Every structure is written in C-alpha cells, then in structure tokens.
Amino acid sequence: MRRAWRVTDVRAAEKTLMATLPEGTLMQRAAAGLARRCALLLEETGGVYGARVLLLVGSGDNGGDTLYAGAALARRGAQVRALLLTPERVHLAGLAALRQAGGFTTGDLPTRADLILDGIVGIGSRGGLRSQAAAIARGLGALRGRTGERALVVAVDVPSGVAVDTGDVPGEAVTADVTVTFGCLKPAHVLGPAAVRCGHVDLVDIGLGPVLQADPAVRVPEAADIAAWWPRPGATSDKYTRGVVGLATGSVKYPGAALLSAAGALAGPTGMVRYAGSAHYDVVRAHPTVVASRKVADAGRVQAWVCGSGLGTGDEARTELRSVLATSLPVLLDADAITLLVGGEHAEDLRRDAPLVITPHDGEFKRLAGEAPGADRAGAAARLAAWTNAVVLLKGDRTIVATPAGEIWANPTGSPELATAGTGDVLAGLLGSLLAAGLPAVRAAVMAAYVHGLAGRRAAVDGPVTGSDVASALRPVLVDLLG
Numbered sequence: 001m002r003r004a005w006r007v008t009d010v011r012a013a014e015k016t017l018m019a020t021l022p023e024g025t026l027m028q029r030a031a032a033g034l035a036r037r038c039a040l041l042l043e044e045t046g047g048v049y050g051a052r053v054l055l056l057v058g059s060g061d062n063g064g065d066t067l068y069a070g071a072a073l074a075r076r077g078a079q080v081r082a083l084l085l086t087p088e089r090v091h092l093a094g095l096a097a098l099r100q101a102g103g104f105t106t107g108d109l110p111t112r113a114d115l116i117l118d119g120i121v122g123i124g125s126r127g128g129l130r131s132q133a134a135a136i137a138r139g140l141g142a143l144r145g146r147t148g149e150r151a152l153v154v155a156v157d158v159p160s161g162v163a164v165d166t167g168d169v170p171g172e173a174v175t176a177d178v179t180v181t182f183g184c185l186k187p188a189h190v191l192g193p194a195a196v197r198c199g200h201v202d203l204v205d206i207g208l209g210p211v212l213q214a215d216p217a218v219r220v221p222e223a224a225d226i227a228a229w230w231p232r233p234g235a236t237s238d239k240y241t242r243g244v245v246g247l248a249t250g251s252v253k254y255p256g257a258a259l260l261s262a263a264g265a266l267a268g269p270t271g272m273v274r275y276a277g278s279a280h281y282d283v284v285r286a287h288p289t290v291v292a293s294r295k296v297a298d299a300g301r302v303q304a305w306v307c308g309s310g311l312g313t314g315d316e317a318r319t320e321l322r323s324v325l326a327t328s329l330p331v332l333l334d335a336d337a338i339t340l341l342v343g344g345e346h347a348e349d350l351r352r353d354a355p356l357v358i359t360p361h362d363g364e365f366k367r368l369a370g371e372a373p374g375a376d377r378a379g380a381a382a383r384l385a386a387w388t389n390a391v392v393l394l395k396g397d398r399t400i401v402a403t404p405a406g407e408i409w410a411n412p413t414g415s416p417e418l419a420t421a422g423t424g425d426v427l428a429g430l431l432g433s434l435l436a437a438g439l440p441a442v443r444a445a446v447m448a449a450y451v452h453g454l455a456g457r458r459a460a461v462d463g464p465v466t467g468s469d470v471a472s473a474l475r476p477v478l479v480d481l482l483g
C-alpha cells in the first residue's frame with residue numbers, strides 16, 4: 001500500500017525533523033536525491049556530460065532544491081542554465097552553488113534542452129500558475145534535446161500548477177515525465193488529473209517517515225495488497241461459507257444489466273450467485289450456475305445484496321430496494337437504486353447497522369448530493385460517505401473510495417476504456433461478491449475497483465471495450481494477480 005499526506009502534515013513533520021538537524025540538511029538530501037534521478041535519466045539518453053539542462057526556478061525552497069540539483073549536474077559536466085522566475089526572490093545560496101559549479105542564468109526559455117527541472121513551485125503553491133509561469137509551462141513541449149526528441153521534464157516534488165492536496169489541475173500546469181518527490185507522497189501524486197501530470201513518481205527518502213504522525217490523507221492499494229486480501233477457498237469451504245451474493249439488478253427492459261452484474265459476481269470469490277428480478281430467465285440461460293427467483297423476498301439465503309443496475313425507478317423497483325435495505329446484510333446500491341434515494345423517500349431505510357456501499361458516477365453523485373463532486377473529488381466523496389453513512393465509490397479515471405470516517409483510497413488501475421456502458425454493472429457484481437465473502441465494505445470496494453481497472457486495461461488490448469469484455473477479462477486478471 002502506498003500512502004500520501006496532506007501539505008500541513010508534511011510541513012509539521014518537516015518542522016519536527018528540521019529541529020533535530022543542521023540547517024539546510026533536508027534541502028541537501030532532497031537535492032542530492034533529485035540530482036541522482038536526473039543523472040540516471042540523462043545516462044539513458046546520451047550521458048550527463050554535455051547534456052543541456054534547463055532549471056525553472058521559482059522563489060521558494062522548491063527553486064532551492066532545483067538550483068542545488070542543477071549544481072550537482074553541472075559538476076558532472078552538464079551545461080546547466082537556470083531561468084529565474086523572480087530573480088529578486090531567488091534562493092541565494094542555491095544560486096551561488098550553481099554558479100560556483102559552472103552553471104548560468106538565462107532570461108528566456110531556450111529552444112533546446114535535454115532535461116528540464118520544474119522547480120517553479122512545490123507544496124507552497126497557491127491557486128493556479130501565475131501568468132509568467134503559465135506561459136512557461138505552455139512552452140515546454142516545444143523544447144527539443146540532442147536526439148531531436150522532446151526534452152524530458154522532471155517535476156521537483158510536484159508538477160507546478162497542480163493543487164497539491166486535492167489532485168485538481170485548476171489551470172495551466174506542467175506535465176512531467178518523472179516527478180521526484182521528497183519524504184512522502186502527497187495527494188496530487190495519486191489523485192485526479194494531477195496524478196496524470198506527474199508521470200512516473202519517484203520518492204526520495206529524506207528521513208521524514210519516522211516523524212510523520214498524522215494519518216495519511218489518501219491510500220493507494222498495490223497488487224500485493226489485493227492478492228493478500230483476496231479470499232481463497234480452504235479444504236473445509238463450501239458454497240455457503242464462501243458466501244452467497246444476491247443480485248437485485250436488471251429488468252425485462254434492461255436484461256443486460258442483470259447479465260453483466262451476474263458475470264461480475266461470478267468472477268468473484270463467493271460460492272454462489274443468486275439473482276432476483278424480472279430478467280431471471282435471461283440470467284439463467286446465460287449463466288446456468290446462477291440460482292434465480294422473481295423477487296428479493298423469494299431469493300433464499302444470501303450474505304450480501306447488489307441492487308440497482310437496470311432495475312428501473314418505478315414502484316416495483318422501489319419495493320425491491322426496500323426489501324434489500326430491510327435485511328441486516330451488507331448492501332451495494334448502484335445506478336437506479338441511487339436515483340431512487342434522491343428525494344429522501346428511503347431516508348429511514350438507510351438507517352441500518354449493516355454495511356452500505358454506493359457506487360455513483362458523477363451524474364449520480366450530483367443527483368444524490370445536490371452538487372457535482374467538483375475540484376476536490378476525494379473530499380466530496382468523503383462528505384457524501386459521512387452524510388449517507390455508506391462507503392462511497394466515486395467512479396472516475398482515479399476512482400475514489402471514501403468511508404464515513406473519512407478514510408480515502410485512490411484506485412491506481414483506472415483506464416479511460418472503462419467509460420462505456422455496462423462496466424459499472426460488472427463492477428457492482430464483483431464488489432457484491434467480495435462483500436458476500438465477508439470482506440469489510442471499504443476493502444471490498446478498493447479490491448473491486450482495482451481488479452475491475454486491470455480488466456478494463458486488459459480488455460482494451462484487443463480493441464474497443466464493452467462491458468462484456470471487461471467481465472471476460474476479470475478471470476485472466478485474477479489468475480495473474482493471485483498466481
């Protein structure tokens with residue numbers, strides 16, 4: 001698992017650490033790590049000696065890191081030029097180090113560079129980039145290196161222009177190939193469009209770990225976590241001990257949603273899938289192992305319910321939603337079930353002790369919360385989770401899972417290919433299976449999003465993706481993941 005901390009918590013930890021160290025130590029550690037990463041990149045593209053390195057230097061310590069790293073590269077024979085955005089407020093000791101190492105300053109953006117270090121602004125940024133910095137960020141794509149290729153861009157700590165705590169990109173921002181960050185990850189490295197701007201994220205240890213007291217703001221699962229958490233049957237398992245997931249999805253009008261949620265559930269760890277709804281003939285024909293009934297009330301023993309996709313929003317759907325919420329079982333609500341919650345008619349039904357998961361996309365989120373998720377998607381998901389007392393899985397390129405207590409996870413496996421009809425039904429089925437297998441709601445949501453994202457990527461290898469393709473890709477993805 002990777003974890004990211006908010007700027008205020010990073011600052012507090014840095015302060016604690018700095019109090020125990022000679023002045024400037026942290027910056028030296030950061031700059032040394034940064035220079036080493038840059039040298040490795042240059043070695044892959046023709047060597048450090050003679051390479052043209054452009055430093056974009058803002059007025060804060062982020063610019064200081066950049067100048068010291070530039071000095072280290074200059075000492076190895078790189079031709080280092082620093083473009084100072086605010087020369088009157090530059091980090092003086094850093095500039096002196098660069099000059100002493102043979103580096104120069106420049107007034108304009110050159111046309112050639114092999115490597116660009118973006119030290120315009122780091123975790124001290126406020127709002128979008130100011131006009132001069134924005135113009136520079138816009139112009140970087142035109143710089144060419146010695147091989148004629150676009151210059152490599154290394155962001156120092158974070159790409160300039162991103163909102164560090166939310167992962168939003170409010171305006172012009174630098175797009176990096178590599179982001180070298182210090183001490184710990186920050187939310188922008190893992191959330192929203194900012195994470196895309198980071199490119200590959202490389203963490204330099206500056207000794208911050210032991211003094212980082214606060215809870216992380218965002219957690220990111222890794223393949224090893226999913227494999228460790230995935231339930232496997234044991235010698236004494238039977239279909240009931242592995243869990244039975246119930247699907248109150250689809251309808252005569254939308255049988256596809258029932259089929260896709262069943263396909264998602266069948267790829268999960270449960271021992272049995274039950275279906276309750278008007279698409280029962282279609283479901284059993286396509287998936288003979290599913291045990292089907294017409295109504296939730298007639299479904300038989302179930303350990304978690306999935307309700308919503310393709311259910312419709314009429315009276316019958318409302319009755320089924322009520323039946324599901326009246327159980328003392330974990331429940332996942334998706335699509336039409338989320339729409340049915342709007343208006344508060346089910347407020348009483350939602351007062352339940354058993355876990356509840358809701359999986360809105362932005363439109364459903366807006367309908368339910370009354371406003372779009374906005375720039376702070378993780379914060380918005382956490383607010384909706386607290387309000388509904390549910391685990392919220394907010395779908396997106398970096399799907400977010402938030403708990404009522406404010407724990408936030410960002411899914412790293414998202415793929416734009418998943419933005420197509422039916423993929424949400426597959427996700428709901430898979431997630432329901434994990435709930436029925438007994439996993440805590442937050443973990444089930446994190447695991448389902450992760451595996452579903454990988455399936456989207458795998459399906460995309462063969463061309464345009466449909467919901468069925470994602471369902472089919474779940475099994476091979478799980479074989480790879482679980483070994």
Ligand SMILES: NC(=O)C1=CN([C@@H]2O[C@H](COP(=O)(O)OP(=O)(O)OC[C@H]3O[C@@H](n4cnc5c(N)ncnc54)[C@H](O)[C@@H]3O)[C@@H](O)[C@H]2O)[C@@H](O)CC1
Nearest residue numbers: 014026027060061062121122123124125126128129130157
């Ligand atoms: N504090 C520490 O212990 C360490 C900090 N380090 C570096 O220090 C950085 C933080 O330094 P600072 O606190 O000085 O802050 P920054 O260097 O991130 O930025 C502060 C400066 O940027 C300007 N600025 C703010 N928003 C802007 C915008 N939207 N457009 C253009 N300019 C803007 C401000 O005028 C301010 O002078 C980190 O990101 C990291 O690179 C590292 O050296 C590691 C140790």
